[in-house]
Amino acid sequence: MAVGRPRSFCKDQALDRALEVFWRKGFEGASICDLTEAMGINPPSLYSAFGNKEQLFRQALDRYAEVYAKRRREILAAPSAREAMEGLLRDAARSLTDKSRPVGCLYVQAIAGASEHAACIREMLKSKREDSEREIRDRLRRARAEGELPKEADPAALARYITTVAQGMSVQAAGGATRKELDRVVDLALGAWPA
Amino acid sequence: MAVGRPRSFCKDQALDRALEVFWRKGFEGASICDLTEAMGINPPSLYSAFGNKEQLFRQALDRYAEVYAKRRREILAAPSAREAMEGLLRDAARSLTDKSRPVGCLYVQAIAGASEHAACIREMLKSKREDSEREIRDRLRRARAEGELPKEADPAALARYITTVAQGMSVQAAGGATRKELDRVVDLALGAWPA
DNA sequence: CAAATAACGTAGTGAACGCTACATAAGTGC
DNA sequence: GCACTTATGTAGCGTTCACTACGTTATTTG
Secondary structure (H helix, E strand, O other): OOOOOOOOOOHHHHHHHHHHHHHHHOOOOOOHHHHHHHHOOOHHHHHHHHOOHHHHHHHHHHHHHHHHHHHHHHHHOOOOHHHHHHHHHHHHHHHHOOOOOOOOOHHHHOOOOOOHHHHHHHHHHHHHHHHHHHHHHHHHHHHHHOOOOOOOOOHHHHHHHHHHHHHHHHHHHHOOOOHHHHHHHHHHHHHOOOO | OOOOOOOOOOHHHHHHHHHHHHHHHOOOOOOHHHHHHHHOOOHHHHHHHHOOHHHHHHHHHHHHHHHHHHHHHHHHOOOOHHHHHHHHHHHHHHHHOOOOOOOOOHHHHOOOOOOHHHHHHHHHHHHHHHHHHHHHHHHHHHHHHOOOOOOOOOHHHHHHHHHHHHHHHHHHHHOOOOHHHHHHHHHHHHOOOOO
């Protein structure tokens, strides 16, 4: 065991609590006081375990991304791209309105005040949104190569379209849209599908 | 003329400057110092002319909404609903990426940290987004009544879909998407149209 | 020219922010 | 047991926040 006084809280659990606060209030909207209270620790413990507020956010974001990316990959593994895209949007309609968690997508909601002072936070979020769009694009490229999509289909544009709809759904969810309403949006969004 | 020392700045122009700051930085991200600097006045002048930060934001938002609603109504007056919807999204692709103004839509971008402390700001923005969605819905209801849209079309869902795409486009624009890229999204989004 | 009125610039206010110094407590290694 | 290491709680650091008290200046009214 490591030398010195042992940590009296579970780091993973504390990070989950911090994630929830950032998700609900955004980066700048979440104060250290909000965070320490939710995490059940005092400021020095937070700083010694996670560095500072920005580094804590980055770790919480990575944790969120890990969970989110895992589910995305499972859905993208569907036999057809059409099913994969519908799966992504249906899952978004469900998870964005899940009452047991903050509404909306962290990637969109956390863009808090986002003054120049938080520019690197915006960059982190943008990078995560791009990761997601890239994976969708790759799946669509494969579908075109396999003949599911016509040769003239544009995987990059289609991926951007799906991503755009999902991001819009996050704004809608934050504004109070229900899962049923978002599912109707998904119906219409998929009506545009080339196949 | 009113008695007393006359105001040494143009209130409308100062409000425009404040709007630009809020648009770029969000409500909480815009400090009074940022605002007074951009407006070319000192804090006491701001408070005496506009009340406080929240009231200033409300007035700036109303000004933005006025301009935005006027253009929306012009576009919705197009002969067909199909043309109106395409017009809305094409105009969004253009204005969201207009380099002479902050990127994105104020209704989406200004949702600053949005802690409970700024709840009424969120409500203001949500209300404006709903105004827009309602007008689109009304136009689509008319189109259905006039026979342009089939009887089984759902104007409320279609309006929500168009709004969702536009809001997603705002997130995309804030992340650096170009007008051309957004126009490709519009192409795909309109492929879903019932007619 | 007063008196009244209202905006002005200076220079702050108290509160909340992110963050940390410091003494103490709780473990390990010898 | 004793030195060493690391986490903890208290208490407070300097900075920035939204906002304002106050004396001054510019204008209208009579």
